[in-house]
Amino acid sequence: MNEFDTPEFKKLLVNAQAGDKESYRQFLQKIYPWVEGKVEYKVFQRDDMNDVMQEIMLSIHKSLNTYDEAYPVIPWLNAICQRRIIDYIRKTSKKQEFEKSDDDDVTNYVGSENIESIQEQFEILSELPENLVKPIWLTKIVGHSTQEAAQMLNIKENALRTRLSRAFKLIEQKLKEDL
């Protein structure tokens, strides 16, 4: 932390603003581990860490014009990092809510009782086309998340959701016919 308070370090940033590539390289190399430490501390999903790091580095790059040498570097860097981490947290929590509500929707569509009956009556599944059976099998019977199931089937998550929805509609029709 202290090494960022030195005039030499500030000079690197000021030179970078003037277009000095070597100073900029040194500046970025110095701050990278510091930013990484912050990201590791606040981003729990290891897979997303690289993305967040890139976002932060890009934001620093785009915001070079906003740094005023009369002020210390740390608050400037910190604000950029925090903003990007907050953006990431908001984005992921929205995504999680969406996934949760989407899963709820497809479950409620048929009803949880019917889901149980699906598990008991595998013959209904056998009447469905194969591309619709696998998503149901993986998500509702084996218990994988939609993301995991999509990866296993090598399709996009949205495509998997569409297939699930179509499968449930067919199951509903068949259950109604049986009644």
Place this chain on the structure above:
Amino acid sequence: MNNVIEDLVQDLKPVKKLWRPQTRAFIFFIVQLVFVTALMVWRQPFREGWQEEVLHHPHFGLQLLFFAFSCFSLGFFALASIIPGRVKRKHLYIALIPFALLLLSLLVSLAIPATNVSMLGKRFRCDLEVIVMGVIPFLHIIYLVRKGFLIFSLNTLLTASAASLLISGGLMHVACMYDPLHVLLFHIGPVFVGAILFTAITYFFTQKKNI
């Protein structure tokens, strides 16, 4: 790590540093004050004898000063908030002090009018005029805001829009009729409505385009 750094280094070009927020806010305020004044005078001359009112009624003059300070401080906050690490949330409350004083002063004038109450100088649909005249200053300040790094997007947009609308809202104090209730409803009311409207529209578009 090295790839990211190398890409950024290769992309580096000399940057034009932003002027200090106080300088930018001051220039914004002066430019837009002149522009909006010219537009308003072109539409209809200001109320007759407003200069004497300013000189002979200190409370009225004080209100004009509050208008100017509110506009400047809110504009300053909006422009300072786009510089990472410069402002904290508490600074917003400080920036709101002149506006709070202005509102207080206008409320006091309901009981003790700041100057002579009359219909002299009444403008047609002054409420709409406040909002319409605030569009160009708002576009100007948004242009300035976008040169920085948006941190508190809602607070920045709200203060930027309020600063823009307070120019026309404040000028109405000398351009339109003076009645304390009329001022609150038709000159200050549109500042609130317009600020929410401008913020909502801009927020919607920036979120949608992920700016």
